[in-house]
Amino acid sequence: xxxxxxxxxxxxxxxxxxxxxxxxxxxxxxxxxxxxxxxxxxxxxxxxxxxxxxxxxxxxxxxxxxxxxxxxxxxxxxxxxxxxxxxxxxxxxxxxxxxxxxxxxxxxxxxxxxxxxxxxxxxxxxxxxxxxxxxxxxxxxxxxxxxxxxxxxxxxxxxxxxxxxxxxxxxxxxxxxxxxxxxxxxxxxxxxxxxxxxxxxxxxxxxxxxxxxxxxxxxxxxxxxxxxxxxxxxxxxxxxxxxxxxxxxxxxxxxxxxxxxxxxxxxxxxxxxxxxxxxxxxxxxxxxxxxxxxxxxxxxxxxxxxxxxxxxxxxxxxxxxxxxxxxxxxxxxxxxxxxxxxxxxxxxxxxxxxxxxxxxxxxxxxxxxxxxxxxxxxxxxxxxxxxxxxxxxxxxxxxxxxxxxxxxxxxxxxxxxxxxxxxxxxxxxxxxxxxxxxxxxxxxxxxxxxxxxxxxxxxxxxxxxxxxxxxx
Amino acid sequence: xxxxxxxxxxxxxxxxxxxxxxxxxxxxxxxxxxxxxxxxxxxxxxxxxxxxxxxxxxxxxxxxxxxxxxxxxxxxxxxxxxxxxxxxxxxxxxxxxxxxxxxxxxxxxxxxxxxxxxxxxxxxxxxxxxxxxxxxxxxxxxxxxxxxxxxxxxxxxxxxxxxxxxxxxxxxxxxxxxxxxxxxxxxxxxxxxxxxxxxxxxxxxxxxxxxxxxxxxxxxxxxxxxxxxxxxxxxxxxxxxxxxxxxxxxxxxxxxxxxxxxxxxxxxxxxxxxxxxxxxxxxxxxxxxxxxxxxxxxxxxxxxxxxxxxxxxxxxxxxxxxxxxxxxxxxxxxxxxxxxxxxxxxxxxxxxxxxxxxxxxxxxxxxxxxxxxxxxxxxxxxxxxxxxxxxxxxxxxxxxxxxxxxxxxxxxxxxxxxxxxxxxxxxxxxxxxxxxxxxxxxxxxxxxxxxxxxxxxxxxxxxxxxxxxxxxxxxxxxxxxx
Numbered sequence: 001x002x003x004x005x006x007x008x009x010x011x012x013x014x015x016x017x018x019x020x021x022x023x024x025x026x027x028x029x030x031x032x033x034x035x036x037x038x039x040x041x042x043x044x045x046x047x048x049x050x051x052x053x054x055x056x057x058x059x060x061x062x063x064x065x066x067x068x069x070x071x072x073x074x075x076x077x078x079x080x081x082x083x084x085x086x087x088x089x090x091x092x093x094x095x096x097x098x099x100x101x102x103x104x105x106x107x108x109x110x111x112x113x114x115x116x117x118x119x120x121x122x123x124x125x126x127x128x129x130x131x132x133x134x135x136x137x138x139x140x141x142x143x144x145x146x147x148x149x150x151x152x153x154x155x156x157x158x159x160x161x162x163x164x165x166x167x168x169x170x171x172x173x174x175x176x177x178x179x180x181x182x183x184x185x186x187x188x189x190x191x192x193x194x195x196x197x198x199x200x201x202x203x204x205x206x207x208x209x210x211x212x213x214x215x216x217x218x219x220x221x222x223x224x225x226x227x228x229x230x231x232x233x234x235x236x237x238x239x240x241x242x243x244x245x246x247x248x249x250x251x252x253x254x255x256x257x258x259x260x261x262x263x264x265x266x267x268x269x270x271x272x273x274x275x276x277x278x279x280x281x282x283x284x285x286x287x288x289x290x291x292x293x294x295x296x297x298x299x300x301x302x303x304x305x306x307x308x309x310x311x312x313x314x315x316x317x318x319x320x321x322x323x324x325x326x327x328x329x330x331x332x333x334x335x336x337x338x339x340x341x342x343x344x345x346x347x348x349x350x351x352x353x354x355x356x357x358x359x360x361x362x363x364x365x366x367x368x369x370x371x372x373x374x375x376x377x378x379x380x381x382x383x384x385x386x387x388x389x390x391x392x393x394x395x396x397x398x399x400x401x402x403x404x405x406x407x408x409x410x411x412x413x414x415x416x417x418x419x420x421x422x423x424x425x426x427x428x429x430x431x432x433x434x435x436x437x438x439x440x441x442x443x444x445x446x447x448x449x450x451x452x453x454x455x456x457x458x459x460x461x462x463x464x465x466x467x468x469x470x471x472x
Numbered sequence: 473x474x475x476x477x478x479x480x481x482x483x484x485x486x487x488x489x490x491x492x493x494x495x496x497x498x499x500x501x502x503x504x505x506x507x508x509x510x511x512x513x514x515x516x517x518x519x520x521x522x523x524x525x526x527x528x529x530x531x532x533x534x535x536x537x538x539x540x541x542x543x544x545x546x547x548x549x550x551x552x553x554x555x556x557x558x559x560x561x562x563x564x565x566x567x568x569x570x571x572x573x574x575x576x577x578x579x580x581x582x583x584x585x586x587x588x589x590x591x592x593x594x595x596x597x598x599x600x601x602x603x604x605x606x607x608x609x610x611x612x613x614x615x616x617x618x619x620x621x622x623x624x625x626x627x628x629x630x631x632x633x634x635x636x637x638x639x640x641x642x643x644x645x646x647x648x649x650x651x652x653x654x655x656x657x658x659x660x661x662x663x664x665x666x667x668x669x670x671x672x673x674x675x676x677x678x679x680x681x682x683x684x685x686x687x688x689x690x691x692x693x694x695x696x697x698x699x700x701x702x703x704x705x706x707x708x709x710x711x712x713x714x715x716x717x718x719x720x721x722x723x724x725x726x727x728x729x730x731x732x733x734x735x736x737x738x739x740x741x742x743x744x745x746x747x748x749x750x751x752x753x754x755x756x757x758x759x760x761x762x763x764x765x766x767x768x769x770x771x772x773x774x775x776x777x778x779x780x781x782x783x784x785x786x787x788x789x790x791x792x793x794x795x796x797x798x799x800x801x802x803x804x805x806x807x808x809x810x811x812x813x814x815x816x817x818x819x820x821x822x823x824x825x826x827x828x829x830x831x832x833x834x835x836x837x838x839x840x841x842x843x844x845x846x847x848x849x850x851x852x853x854x855x856x857x858x859x860x861x862x863x864x865x866x867x868x869x870x871x872x873x874x875x876x877x878x879x880x881x882x883x884x885x886x887x888x889x890x891x892x893x894x895x896x897x898x899x900x901x902x903x904x905x906x907x908x909x910x911x912x913x914x915x916x917x918x919x920x921x922x923x924x925x926x927x928x929x930x931x932x933x934x935x936x937x938x939x940x941x942x943x944x945x946x947x948x949x950x951x952x953x954x
Contacts, residue, residue, distance in 0.1 A: 040930055044741040047570030051561045052930070054542035054828040056527070073523040075544040084524070092520050095598040097606045099516060126539075126564030133568050146744035148929050178744045188871070191743070259619050260657040317518075334518035335511035335621065387865040389878050389898070392661045395954040397876050397898075399869045418869055420876060420900070422954035467952050468874065468900060 005167040008033040008057075008157035011077060015061055016161060018086045027090075028105050029063040030160040030295060032332070037122070037153045041129035043177070044146040046137050051126060060293075060332065061089050069099040071332070101334070103316035105162040106295035106326070112282045113290045115168035118200040122153035122171050132175060132206035139210030140179040143217055144189075147177025151201055158295040166297060168290040172453070173201035174445045178402060179213040184222040190415065192216025192361065193382050193402035195238060197445040197453070199287055212357060216381060219361035220403040223415040225469045232377030232435070233464040234370045234407070236363045239383045240345065240456040241444035242398070243425050247277070248343040248454065250391050251426065252303050254318030254329070255337025261391045262312075263426045269308045270426060272434035274348070277304040279313065279329070279340035286342050287445065287453035293332030301327045303340065307431065313338040331450070344455035349439035361403055361412065363458070366438040370460040372410040373436060378419075378464070379405045379412060389422065397422040397467070420468035428461050436460035476632065476642055479504070482551040483634035486530040489555030491636055495532035495539075495562060497575065498555065499635035501785060502528045502546060503827035506594065506628045510601055513621050515610030517602045527827035532558035536573050537565035538809075542828035575808040576819045578788050580638035585782020586645070589678030593626035593648035596679045608652050608687040615695035617654035623672055624650035624682065625923065627935075631785075639787040647778060647935065649674030649921060652687050654694035656702060663701035663895060665694040665880055669719040670863040674921030674935065677776045697881060700893055707882050707897035709951030713857035714899055715850055715944045720879055722839070722920035722938035723863050728903040729761070729768055730838040730936065732872035733795050734821075735806040735814055737833075746927050747870030750903070751801065753814055759801040762907025765843055768796040769939075770805060770821065772836035777937030778921030779838075781823075785831035788820040795838065799908075807833050825932035832928055839939030843913025847942040850912045857885040858950060860897045876900040876952060899950045906945060914941035 012031040019029050039053035059082065062071040070092030074085045129149040137145050155169040176195035183189050193216065194209035235243075256262035263270065281288045281298035290298050294316045303311050314322065315330030315338040329338040347353070355364040362368045362379065371379055386398030397420065404416040427433070438458030445453055483500040490498035504526045511519040527544035528551050539562030543554045605622040612620035626648035633641040651672030655664045666672075667690040675681050716724065736742055737749045751759065761768075772781050772790040783789055786808050795803040805821035806814070810833060824831040851859065865878035882897035883890045917939045925934040 038930060041565070042929055043568060044743055045570070045739070046568075048537060048565040048568045049570060049741055050540070050830055050832070050929075051538060051565040052540040052542075052830045053557065053561060054529075056542075056544055056828055058525075069517075070520045070522075072521060073525075075525040075527060077544075081524075088522050092522060092598050096517050096520055096602045097599075099518065101516060101518065126561045127567065130564045130567040137568060144740070144743075146740065148744070150929075176744065180740075180743065193744075259655070261619070261655065261662050333511075335513065335623070384870065385867045387867045387878075389865050389954065390661050390896070392657070393954075397865065397867045397878075397952075397954070399867065399874065401870055418874065420867075420869075420874060422876075422952055424954055465954050467954070468876070 005155050005157050005169065008035055008155055009167060011059055012157050012159035015059060015082050015086060016159060018083055019063065022086055023065060023090055027063055027065045028161055029061065030105065032060040032158050032293060034058050034154060034156045039129065040148055040150040041126065041133055042148040043133045046145045048130060048133060059085060061085055063089055063093055064102050065093040067098040068093045068096045069102050070096060101317055103320040105160045106164050106316060108163045109297050111166040111168060111290040111297040112299055115170040115290050116199045116286065117169045118171045121151050121173050121201040124151040124201050128201065132204055135206030136177050136210035139207040140214040143179040143181050143214050145177055145179050145210065149175045154289065156289045158291050160295050164295045166291045166295060170288055171199050172287045172445060173198055173204055175204045175206060175209055177209060177213055179210065179217040181217040181221050187222060190217050190220035191402045192220060193238060197443045199285055212363065216361045216403045220415045223417040225417050228466050228468055230463050230465055232374060233461050234367065234374055234379045235459045235461065236367050236381050237442050237444065237456045237458050239380045240459045241454055242383050242386050244343055244345050244454045244456045245452065246386065246394065246396060246425055248340050250388060251394055252312045252340055253337040254312045254314040254322060257312045258318055258321045263392060263394050264309050264312050266309050266311065269431060271304055271307040271429045272431050273307040274434050274437055275304055275307050275429050276346040277343060278302055278346060279343045281342040288341055292328045292330040294326060294330035296326045296328040296330065298328040313340040339450060341452045344441055345457060347439055347441040347457040348437040353439040355440050361405060366440055367458045370436045370438060370458055371407055373460065374407045374410060376408050378416065379407050393424045394426050395422065395424045417469060419466050421465055422467040423465045428464060433462045435462055478546060479632035480634060480640065482528050482546040483632050485548050485551040486528055486555035487634050487636050489552035490530055490532040490559045493556045493559030495534055495559045497533040497636050498531060499633065500528055500530045501827060502632040504630045505826060508594065508626045510605060510624045512605035512609045514613040515606050517606055525826060528554055529824065529827040530555045530558040532562045534559060534562035535566050536570050537562050539565055540830040573809055574812050576811040576817060578808065580635065581783060581787050581789060582640045585643045587676040587780060589646050591679035592646065593679045594628055604687060608691045611688060611691035612652065612654045612695045615692035616656065616699045617695035618657045619655040622652040633787050635787055641783050641787055643782055645676060646678065647674060647676045648679060649681060652691060652694065654698045656698045658702040663698045665698040666862050667694055669920065671924060674778045674923045675776045675919065676778060676780050701881060701895045704893045704895040707858065707894040707951045711947050711949050713854055713944060713946050714948040714950060715854060715857060715859040715885065715942060717861040718918050718940045718942050719920055720860060720863050721943055722940040723866055724877065725839060725938050725940055726922055726936060727866060727868045728872055728875055730835045733804045734833045735804045735810040738804065739810055739813060745929055750871040750873045757802055760799055761796045761801045761904055762799045763910045764798045765910050765913045766796055766799045766907050767794065767841040768838060769841055770795050770803060770836060770838055774837040774919055774937060774939065777837040777919040778935045779836040779937035784820050784822045785824045786819060786822045791820050805833050805835060823934060825934065829930065829932045834934045835925065835936040837937035837939065840941060842915040842917050842941060845912050845914050847914050847916060850914060850942060850944050851885055851890060852888040853912060854885045854944060855887055858894065858897065859883045859885055859890060860899065873903050896953060897950065898952045899948050900952050901948055909946040910943050911946055912944040914943065916941045
């Protein structure tokens, strides 16, 4: 196992050499080579039922020739495979209509870091992942369990024909699981969840996570319904992460802002004064490569400062339209736009705070402090399957999952069954709506269709629009 | 292009190595996929990606524990290493073992299958595709769309499957499709119209499918309808009769039936991520899922539909069966291992997203059998209701019961006629209650294709088909908004 990216650099240079040979020196080209070793041990009904790994090197080429742009990718890294990649991409560029939005190549600039790699995580074995699963299952105290333990090691190189060459590597370890308690009187089972991620597998303790999930599940048995309406809520970090993700995809995407389909307006106080958003792939412990798909080095970018929107994520294309500079958030798809993959909603603390496990269904002592301040409202562990109804106001509908509880006078009084909500996320975080923010913002690695390392603290919000319950 | 003898040799070597490393069963798939994607916006082609990937994925069963390894290396040494690593991972799985389980027996198949296409989508020039998208999006932009977008995609996938039981199967599947979308930005909200559907329409057909869309003919209409939506009255809130167009109903089937009948979910194997199901195996054969009009078929043999195949990714030959028969739940989507655990005698619905991903229970084509009515008859028979068309958002709980869908557009139905356009229509409900209220179903079936079904960890994207037709549902809650 090597953190060195020599192999990827050679492949990138090989592609550029082949391209120059076929198209001459005038072609503008970018090559991204990533080598990813992904392993995921999955368990359900308390046994490992799926256990997978793959090792894949992918070469992506994007070129601009005579005003036309085309891209291609291959996992065939032989000389023939690379020649084919270059050939078909050149053909594409020659046949397509002109691309007047081509923003040009990233200039040569060094990356701020080489990424964070933990050698032990890069070399983690199936047995090490299975040990953590075993600990999670055992800590659940006989409850049925399900989830996964994952490790990923990625090396990457970006090279373009303008001389930009950046390399980096990153490791990621994540564990996510539920414990399931049988429902009383024939009712549906109750789930509790715990998850964690880090650049180091050693940071993941299956036993701690299994015990937390178990405590939540046991406290969620026999839930009651509540009527639809507007409720104060405490969203635990797992739930708050959905707000961060949705704001990243829909709201702070420079393309959406250019189109006018985003709520974001730079210079306006759109959030509560306690809210600040920062994207920082260079921070200690951040997961991800230190450059974007355009080859722009990543850096710390403020998006919201004390409630005022001060920036949005840009790639080279969206930045050109907006008349600004790229912030290093390209993902290589013009039709998607720019994505702040390391977006964090800043915690209330200085960064040195520690939270600890507590009794009952609350995730940790930081969340417990927010619950204690809730006169009457809901504690929400997790939300999921959220979809945008209206991008302009960023209204989403979704459901709670893995435990909801009614809170009265700062005390958890009873579990509540699954709830549907329909809520504008910027409005929920708007001026005067944020009652409190947790002292820490854990990493939440995305499960979805786009890689992300988001950070979200627990949130106490004055209003959350519940539009239905489990029965309709 | 990967050649059959070499592909079969690599798959065979991988299986042999897994068995030598202690597996009691192993299978391997060599997969070669070409994917082309082109996106345009306001008359310009912004993205063209032509991707190729080749590799082998090996599954090994040690005791009751599985292991899987995938690698883009078809050399003998690479394939054998993959087989050995799959077995080693299975050995590690046995540290947290499950109950003894076997596989539903399947006669080892030796065969080939491919879907027919009239015009290979990869033989159509990029300039033709680019001109089509640029022209359609330009026309829509000129007609008033603030953002007019289009997308065309095509796949050509060859698979060579070998199992330790003696299966030896090769398949080639070609599919394509796409669509256009027009968005307008108003004061405080956006509106969008799509054609042929929100994600486009896809099928296991050649370029003739895209030609039939006639995208340019719809470009201006989309812009005009999206613009009209900005000033249309909002969908009222309350309970009413709802007529749902076939594209939206296809997604309704996908979310509230297709996923619910996945056996891995029913068994709890997806409990932590995709979720479970409200269905209880003890009630298979007796549970009421919907009205007598509701017959849902699992049919991987549906010609031209996106989820068709000759064999699934465990080597089980394609077989059609009922999932819901005249309102009663009678069948599931199963694999050989999940089927055995459930005591069923069939699998046949296991698929993988390429060589690097584990085959798992997936939808094939899951859709409605035709009803006795027509869309016009349904509207004419409705005194007071709302007709909704084209999906805009979708959300459903982890047991596949409580759903909420948003559509792009709706029209009032008054006294048997379509009336005013309505904006921001939504409807919500509980699966069996909703399906139980279906009292009219059209015979005008369209095999809608869903190219973006997410499931599994690591994530896999599945291509599924959903034959559907317009239908009427009584007493549905509409107009939920935030």
